[in-house]
Each structure stands twice: as C-alpha cells, then as structure tokens.
Amino acid sequence: MPTFSDRIDGLRPSPIRTILSVVDRPGMVSFAGGLPATTMLPDWSGSFAPDLLQYGPSEGEPALRRAVAERLRALGVDAPDDRVIILSGSQQGIDLVAKLLVDPGTVTAVEQPTYLAALQVFRFYGARFTDLADPTASLAYAVPTFANPTGACMSDAARAALADACRDSGTVLFEDDPYRELAYDAVDRAPIVARMHGASWVYQGSFSKTFAPGLRLGFMTASADLFDRLVILKQAVDLHSSRLSQQIVLDAVSDGDWTDRLERLADFYRARRDDFDSLLTRYLGDLADWRRPSGGLFFWLTLRDRIDTRTLLDDAVAAGVAFMPGEEFYADEPELGTMRLNFSHSDSADADRGLAILADLIAERIAARSR
Amino acid sequence: MPTFSDRIDGLRPSPIRTILSVVDRPGMVSFAGGLPATTMLPDWSGSFAPDLLQYGPSEGEPALRRAVAERLRALGVDAPDDRVIILSGSQQGIDLVAKLLVDPGTVTAVEQPTYLAALQVFRFYGARFTDLADPTASLAYAVPTFANPTGACMSDAARAALADACRDSGTVLFEDDPYRELAYDAVDRAPIVARMHGASWVYQGSFSKTFAPGLRLGFMTASADLFDRLVILKQAVDLHSSRLSQQIVLDAVSDGDWTDRLERLADFYRARRDDFDSLLTRYLGDLADWRRPSGGLFFWLTLRDRIDTRTLLDDAVAAGVAFMPGEEFYADEPELGTMRLNFSHSDSADADRGLAILADLIAERIAARSR
Numbered sequence A, B: 001m002p003t004f005s006d007r008i009d010g011l012r013p014s015p016i017r018t019i020l021s022v023v024d025r026p027g028m029v030s031f032a033g034g035l036p037a038t039t040m041l042p043d044w045s046g047s048f049a050p051d052l053l054q055y056g057p058s059e060g061e062p063a064l065r066r067a068v069a070e071r072l073r074a075l076g077v078d079a080p081d082d083r084v085i086i087l088s089g090s091q092q093g094i095d096l097v098a099k100l101l102v103d104p105g106t107v108t109a110v111e112q113p114t115y116l117a118a119l120q121v122f123r124f125y126g127a128r129f130t131d132l133a134d135p136t137a138s139l140a141y142a143v144p145t146f147a148n149p150t151g152a153c154m155s156d157a158a159r160a161a162l163a164d165a166c167r168d169s170g171t172v173l174f175e176d177d178p179y180r181e182l183a184y185d186a187v188d189r190a191p192i193v194a195r196m197h198g199a200s201w202v203y204q205g206s207f208s209k210t211f212a213p214g215l216r217l218g219f220m221t222a223s224a225d226l227f228d229r230l231v232i233l234k235q236a237v238d239l240h241s242s243r244l245s246q247q248i249v250l251d252a253v254s255d256g257d258w259t260d261r262l263e264r265l266a267d268f269y270r271a272r273r274d275d276f277d278s279l280l281t282r283y284l285g286d287l288a289d290w291r292r293p294s295g296g297l298f299f300w301l302t303l304r305d306r307i308d309t310r311t312l313l314d315d316a317v318a319a320g321v322a323f324m325p326g327e328e329f330y331a332d333e334p335e336l337g338t339m340r341l342n343f344s345h346s347d348s349a350d351a352d353r354g355l356a357i358l359a360d361l362i363a364e365r366i367a368a369r370s371r
Helices: A006-010 A015-020 A062-074 A090-101 A116-124 A156-169 A224-238 A243-254 A258-284 A313-318 A348-370 B006-010 B015-020 B062-074 B090-101 B116-124 B156-169 B224-238 B243-254 B258-284 B313-319 B348-370
Strands: A084-087 A107-110 A128-131 A139-142 A172-176 A201-206 A218-222 A298-303 A338-342 B084-087 B107-110 B128-131 B139-142 B172-176 B201-206 B218-222 B298-303 B338-342
Touching (some): A062 A218, A084 A090, A084 A224, A090 A172, A090 A218, A090 B224, A201 A224, A224 B090, A313 A348, B062 B218, B062 B243, B084 B090, B090 B172, B090 B224, B116 B139, B201 B224
Parallel strands (some): A107 A128, A107 A139, A172 A201
Antiparallel strands (some): A084 A218, A298 A338, B084 B218, B298 B338
C-alpha cells in the first residue's frame, strides 16, 4: 500500500456524491441536490444539450472518459473506462496527487530540472526533494516524454529501469505526459505506467497542447488502490470540470479528423522546431549548447559562459523578448547559465528577431564580465 | 495580520506568472510560456474570439472581473476591479481559503448545521470546529444569506454582531454567498464583509444558481492582506478557469436582460417554494416542523419524532425519492431527525409524488418504533 498523506485519514466519500449517483434513475424524484430548475437554465437548444448546463459527475462525462480510456489502453495503460477522471487542466492533477500523498517531509523524487509549477505544488505541501533514483522516495514525479523544460525523452531502457525501481521500492510513480502527441522524430515514448501492473501509479495527460489551453481540460488515470480517493479529492476542489469544455473536446476527439489533426500539429511544430534550431545556430551557435528536442515545445540551452540567466531577464524584457531562466526549474541548487526557449508560439520572423536580441544581450553581458 | 497556514511560508509568486504578465505587450517576442501556435488552435472564428483558446490570466478575464467588482461595490463590498478572482465554481474557493488558513488544529468557526462540502474541505486540512461566536477561531465560515442547509437568513443585527466579533477577535470572516439573488421575500441581505473595512475577510459568490452549474464558475474577493496569496494559490490549482465559460457568463451578465433574468428566476422559484410549502403542510404537517425560507433552494425539516433520517435514505431511494439527511450537515454531533429538501428542481407533480412517498415512509417508521 502507498503511504497516504495524514489528511487522507479523514477522507470519506461525500454523501452528496452517493446520492447524486442514484438520482438519474428514471422516475426518481430528487429533493437531494441543489439543482436549478432545468426550465430556468439558459436556452441553448440547437447548440448544446441543455443537460450540460446542470451539475455533472465528478469523474467527468462518461463518453469523454471512455474515449480517453480507449486511447490509453491502446498505449498499453491499464485504464478501464471507469478509471479515468477528467481534470480542469493537468495542473489540477498535480494538486490532487500532492494532496493524496505529500505531507511535510515526504520524500519526493523529481528530475532535475523539472516542471516548475509541479515543484511549487509539491513544495507547498511540504515535499522534500530527491533524485529520481532514490529508493527512499514515497512519490516519484516524472515527465519522461519531451520533458519540461529540457525536451528530453527517456529511452526505453530508462523507462524500464524507472518502472522497476519504483516497483521495487514501493514508490508511487506519477507520470505527467502532456506533450506525448507532439512528437517530431521516431523515439521511445510508451508510457512507463504501462509496465507497472500491480504497482501504484498515476498517469495524466492534457488537451491543452492537442486542442486548446483555454478550455482547461486534462485527464488522469491511476492504479486501483489510488483511484477512488483521487475522485473524492477532485469532487472537493471543483465538483467537476466544465461540462461545456468537456463536450467540445469530446466532439473534437470523436471527429474523424482528430488523428489528422494530431499529424498536422506535429508537422507544423516539427517545421517550427527545425527553423528555430537553424536560428539558434546562427545567433547563439558560439554562445550556447543544446540538443534539438524530438518533441514537445522547448529548447533547453546551456550557456558556455555560465551567467545567471535570471539576471538577464529584466533587460531582455525591456528589449522586447521574454524567456524562462532555467534556474527556476531546479528543486534545490540551480545549474546556472540555463534557459528554456519555447519555439511553438513565435513565427519565424519573431523567432529571428527575438533570438538576435537575446544573443546580443548575452554577448554583451559576457563581454562586460570579462572586462 | 491573519495567521496563515504553515504551507504559506514557502509560497512565492510563480516566475511564469510574472513573465506572462509582460508577454502581452505589443511587439514582445515571447519564448517564455508553453503556448500553442495560435494558427493551430481550432477555428472558432465567428463564434468566439480565437484568443479565448489560449492560456489566460489566473485572476480571470478582466471584463468579467470588472463586471463582478461593479456589482459587489454596489452592495457595499470593498472590491476594486483588480481584487476579484474568477473561480472554477465556488467549491474551489473553499479549497483556496482552507489552503491559505487551515493547518491541523486550526480553530474554525462554523454555523451548525452548515454546507457539508465546506466541512469536508476544512476537515481535510485539519480544522477543529467551533461555533460562530467563538473568539478563539482563526477563521469563521458562514452562509448568512439563505444558508445551506437551513435556508435561514441572518438579521441585520446578527450580521453587525458577526462583523464586530470577527474584527474584535482578529478572526478572518469567509462569507459564502451563492444564493443571494434567489430572494423571495424582503429580508436583510447586505454582505457582512461590507462592514469589515480594515479587517481580514473573504467573500465569494457563484454563477451556478443564477446562470448554469455546468459551466463551473464562481468569483471571490478578499481584503488586500489576503488577496495576492489567493491568486497564487488559484494559479497552482488550475492556472485559470475555462475562458470559454467566462466569456459565456460575461455575455450573459452584460446582456440588458440579466436583471430581468434574475427577477424571473426569483419569481419562478418563489412560486415553487410556495407550492412546496403547501405540499409539505398537506403531507408532513403532522410529522415535521419547518420555516418557509425567504430565499435559496432548500426547506429544512425537523421531524417531531426524532428518527435518524440517514436510516430512512435507502428505503426512500428504493421507493423513488431522494433527500439529504440533515445529520450530514453537522460538524460534530448531529441533531437527529432533520432533513434538507430541495424545492427548485422538481415540478409540482414530482414534488407531490415525492413528498407523499416520503411522508408514508416516515409515518411507517414512527409506527414501527412505537410498536
């Protein structure tokens, strides 16, 4: 059994939840919920089912959960239809997992560097960070496929090793996989949790990259020993995710065009990546090192002269270009002279202009240091 | 200063947030975020601004925040435009406030009975419950206007007393006000926090009752000493609320019909309340006592023979009627023989049928006890 946070001791299924699960039965009169009269809801007939305006199930819309589960099973993940939660964005999943597992002092293994908003949430609940290889960790958080911020993709051997290590040490593996569909080269990217039958794990993905961030939708599945508690926690934070957003995403993934859409996305971003790579070589080839990422949204740069890039940011913004200092992505002591550059959002002209400005600033700063 | 939870010590504004606040400047090239290419977002031209599909501000859409702030100021609340957060439903606000203020053992004052999903969240973070009048409380949670579950509405004198008591004892008042617009009689309902200038307070409301629950939108404002931290906490749980939901609600509240809509709602539910009251008298007049609520969505019944209504629920559901046992709404020892009945959702025929079934069950149970 995983070690739950102390908070979980008092967690009980809500009686509301239990009751709401029966009120949809035909012929049932419900005085239980606090539901508006359906006739007084806005009239959206024609656009959307009026039902979508009412309260819905905490786990999410059944048809969307089914669609997600089918895709996950095709990847080898043990995800029955009823073991999927629709999230209000995958950021929410990090909060739920931290609530479930992290107490002050809980040893939490992370990649270094890693997604900074995950570090913030785990730290908020009191996590003590360690490396992914640490067998004393209760929880291991990883973005194995096109990591944020490095863009790195774990090899098949590394995936197998992490799965085995977590299983052997009883560490819950939390695999965060928002970039999976943004793959530009042929690489290993089978979900690690697909190798973890019988162990404790959580896996989540996002519709922000494949569809639209503004709708705030992601999804989560987990091993059976964790799933029910995650649903109760989900209910406690927002009852359920926007049903309208869910219907729109369901329509999109059910559309025959969805697979083509993912291919078009990958083609488009692959071209942006290659263009950005050329521009980096032109402007920063003498100043920094990087590996061209095989997927995802970011280049990770290491400056040859290790200036703290946090001190560059104000000047860069004043000059009209924003970036993420790499130092922010470390749990403990940051590696100086690193930066994360997003290549998906800027077109070629903007990327050219922005990188030229950035290269000038870095060169100036280095020159100033050596004077 | 209020006593923040231990978790808050490590809370820092996210560098992402700081950077995202400048990337919208004209001419700025941003390599900072992880934004999709706008050209690869779904094409919604005609229906919605494509902008809505991108990531948005954690506080919410500025125009919706402004619309909410104007309404709150008209009620006397000290809510500048920039001190409003749009929530993913007001359930989320309860989680945010608990994160901000509740540690294991934190003395938390509540009405008895009160909203059970608030009790669950506060309990989850370790709250120790006490009565609203307790001056040792760090936090007081109240639903003064058409309370859930009782439907009670605090008098002006009670509101003044609670405001004074919280101010005197340095207790943060958290006023939860989802039912304000569903007022059927002329009663005092000025927000208590409007009397609390200079003290620490949080106020929240919901669009679930006035518009549609399925969109999951609410709003929060707070005294200046609490507000910034609440925004950071909001960002950590879901980055921001669905922008599509926000736009739809903004369109609705900006519509000239909004005020009429609220009046139609109140008229409709007033008629349902009166009808339900008559049916209650017919079927349960000899079995229970209640006060006709001046607003909100619920009747609160006290059975003359105090059977534990939790033990009635299975039989009731089997007979085709669901209700909420009142016992679930107490922080500590429940008062037996209480029940919450929602009157907004069922039409007259359903209400008639459901109450007839319920009355029979209660009468049977009482007869069985006295045999």
